[in-house]
Amino acid sequence: MKRENQIQIAFRKLVKNKLATCCFILILIELIFILFAPLFTEYDPTTMDTSIRLSPGFWNSAKCIPGHWLGTDELGRDLWSRILYGGRISLSAGIIFGTFFGMLAGYYKKLDNIIMRIMDILFTFPGILLALLIVAMLGVNVVNATIAISIWSIPSFARMIRGRVLQIKEEEYITAIRSLGASDGWILTKHVLKNALPTIIVIATMRMANSILSIATLSYLGLGVPQPTPEWGGMISSAKQYMYDAPYLIIIPGIAIILTVICFNILGDKLRDILDPSLKD
Amino acid sequence: MEKVLDIQNLCATFSIQKKDYEVLHDISFSVNRNETVCVVGESGCGKSVTTLCVMQLLPGNGKIKSGSIYLNGTDLTKLSKKEVRKFRGKKMGMIFQEPMTALNPLLTIGYQLRENIMNHRGVNKSEANKLALEYLEKVGIANPDKRLKQYPFQLSGGLRQRILIAMVLSAQPDLLIADEPTTALDVTIQKQVLSLLNDLKKEMNAAILFITHDLGVVAEIADRVVVLYAGRKVEEGTTKQIFKNPLHPYTIGLMKAVPNVDLDEFVIQPIPGTFPNITEKIEGCRFNPRCPHANTCKKCFEEAPQMLEVEPGHYVACHLSK
Numbered sequence: 001m002k003r004e005n006q007i008q009i010a011f012r013k014l015v016k017n018k019l020a021t022c023c024f025i026l027i028l029i030e031l032i033f034i035l036f037a038p039l040f041t042e043y044d045p046t047t048m049d050t051s052i053r054l055s056p057g058f059w060n061s062a063k064c065i066p067g068h069w070l071g072t073d074e075l076g077r078d079l080w081s082r083i084l085y086g087g088r089i090s091l092s093a094g095i096i097f098g099t100f101f102g103m104l105a106g107y108y109k110k111l112d113n114i115i116m117r118i119m120d121i122l123f124t125f126p127g128i129l130l131a132l133l134i135v136a137m138l139g140v141n142v143v144n145a146t147i148a149i150s151i152w153s154i155p156s157f158a159r160m161i162r163g164r165v166l167q168i169k170e171e172e173y174i175t176a177i178r179s180l181g182a183s184d185g186w187i188l189t190k191h192v193l194k195n196a197l198p199t200i201i202v203i204a205t206m207r208m209a210n211s212i213l214s215i216a217t218l219s220y221l222g223l224g225v226p227q228p229t230p231e232w233g234g235m236i237s238s239a240k241q242y243m244y245d246a247p248y249l250i251i252i253p254g255i256a257i258i259l260t261v262i263c264f265n266i267l268g269d270k271l272r273d274i275l276d277p278s279l280k281d
Numbered sequence: 282m283e284k285v286l287d288i289q290n291l292c293a294t295f296s297i298q299k300k301d302y303e304v305l306h307d308i309s310f311s312v313n314r315n316e317t318v319c320v321v322g323e324s325g326c327g328k329s330v331t332t333l334c335v336m337q338l339l340p341g342n343g344k345i346k347s348g349s350i351y352l353n354g355t356d357l358t359k360l361s362k363k364e365v366r367k368f369r370g371k372k373m374g375m376i377f378q379e380p381m382t383a384l385n386p387l388l389t390i391g392y393q394l395r396e397n398i399m400n401h402r403g404v405n406k407s408e409a410n411k412l413a414l415e416y417l418e419k420v421g422i423a424n425p426d427k428r429l430k431q432y433p434f435q436l437s438g439g440l441r442q443r444i445l446i447a448m449v450l451s452a453q454p455d456l457l458i459a460d461e462p463t464t465a466l467d468v469t470i471q472k473q474v475l476s477l478l479n480d481l482k483k484e485m486n487a488a489i490l491f492i493t494h495d496l497g498v499v500a501e502i503a504d505r506v507v508v509l510y511a512g513r514k515v516e517e518g519t520t521k522q523i524f525k526n527p528l529h530p531y532t533i534g535l536m537k538a539v540p541n542v543d544l545d546e547f548v549i550q551p552i553p554g555t556f557p558n559i560t561e562k563i564e565g566c567r568f569n570p571r572c573p574h575a576n577t578c579k580k581c582f583e584e585a586p587q588m589l590e591v592e593p594g595h596y597v598a599c600h601l602s603k
Contacts, residue, residue, distance in 0.1 A: 171382060172379055172383045173382060176384070176445070178369070179338060179374065179375040180369060180452065181400065181452070182370075195387055
């Protein structure tokens with residue numbers, strides 16, 4: 001008996017949707033480029049060469065320096081390799097923690113008040129201010145920027161998951177499963193989580209896009225990833241002084257951010273449809 | 282006869298805005314092995330609450346105030362949450378009213394059946410699969426191996442209810458609780474499910490506690506009947522006694538409210554008045570505002586009637602039935 005598992009079914013449905021497939025492939029390509037960056041560029045993203053500063057890329061073939069097809073920045077670093085390495089942003093851990101807290105709060109009435117009030121406290125800070133605060137306390141580096149972004153996304157995530165869990169908890173199949181002798185842990189992981197998964201994925205992909213933007217924002221403000229480590233937001237930030245001489249220094253990392261964010265958003269939207277088995281192919 | 286379920290003096294309350302209201306008052310009855318007991322009454326009379334008490338699945342604001350529920354001699358009300366969980370499924374299983382929502386929509390039938398079988402029988406996946414097929418056949422499902430791979434939304438209500446029955450039975454419980462399992466089904470499917478339950482009861486030697494408001498279903502399936510009104514037991518007897526010789530005015534009213542096609546005049550006689558709200562206080566017999574005989578008897582407004590055995594096995598709580 002050959003049985004297709006859920007992932008295979010989801011994948012089959014995904015392939016049928018052209019737009020989602022496009023986004024999926026783009027994200028995959030991007031991931032490959034980013035993960036295997038050294039294979040695609042011969043330059044180190046932090047090596048400076050002031051003799052070739054601000055040289056344009058392939059669009060200006062007269063001034064383009066061979067090898068640096070996207071040009072170089074104000075310190076003569078290769079833009080292509082900086083884009084590749086700069087994509088190595090850490091994925092948001094906030095998704096996992098947010099889901100965890102949201103599930104607990106939604107399922108256990110006693111924990112609900114405690115967890116949600118803590119979330120409310122986190123909510124009272126404007127997001128970027130909270131992130132700034134955390135980075136200021138912990139110090140400016142990549143890890144701390146990620147922590148800041150994660151904490152920033154926990155409350156909204158927790159709140160949305162809690163709402164979904166509250167709804168699922170009241171469904172009759174949960175009572176039915178409980179009447180068959182299932183334990184709370186089993187119900188939470190096998191049934192509640194599974195039913196909340198489409199919601200989690202949609203919010204997570206949107207959040208992912210948001211987190212990329214947030215990290216970029218932090219870096220732009222000079223509190224994200226410190227120089228000389230490449231980071232898309234940081235690159236835009238440092239390029240703003242050369243905006244008129246070398247606009248591509250802003251445009252190219254900008255395009256990278258936009259492309260990633262759009263792909264994640266579309267994919268998230270389509271995944272929700274795909275993961276609902278009652279929606280036919 | 283061996284009592285599988287024995288409910289004694291059960292009182293349950295619901296708290297609404299920090300006030301406790303009694304929804305079940307002094308309910309006692311038992312279900313023997315190889316017997317079907319039907320609990321009948323209007324919506325809101327406490328039928329479902331009784332089953333939830335037995336399963337220990339009352340919602341957060343409900344609690345059992347006093348009384349005991351013995352299942353195979355163990356008092357469920359005295360067990361911890363963890364211990365009760367071990368009884369659920371294995372010793373008592375429940376079939377729900379709405380088959381359309383009682384299965385997890387995101388998991389295949391096979392997964393849900395296997396999960397339950399593996400949990401209760403302690404077998405591995407392939408054996409669980411075999412057992413799942415066996416039980417699907419037992420409840421009369423054609424192409425069981427095809428069904429195992431399907432999702433609940435691909436199946437009709439009747440099929441889902443059969444699958445739920447298979448799921449409950451696969452844990453081999455001693456007590457089967459069915460909370461209006463046929464209400465959401467059309468009449469032909471209803472008939473099939475009822476005869477299935479009848480056959481399974483004989484085959485598995487189980488006890489069935491059946492909740493319904495449909496007297497046609499009662500006639501079809503019950504060995505004994507318990508009539509509830511506003512959280513109180515008003516009459517209990519064998520199906521024959523209840524149908525041939527109903528004594529409580531409420532039971533008589535219920536019988537009259539069933540349309541009879543044989544009569545030339547095709548009329549339903551409803552019971553006048555409405556069901557009391559649980560927050561309402563009624564002195565004496567709870568049925569007195571709607572009872573056709575109450576104005577002839579002063580006692581009905583003064584004291585609550587006691588259970589009397591009028592003939593062997595036939596009990597009634599009414600001042601007028603002496």
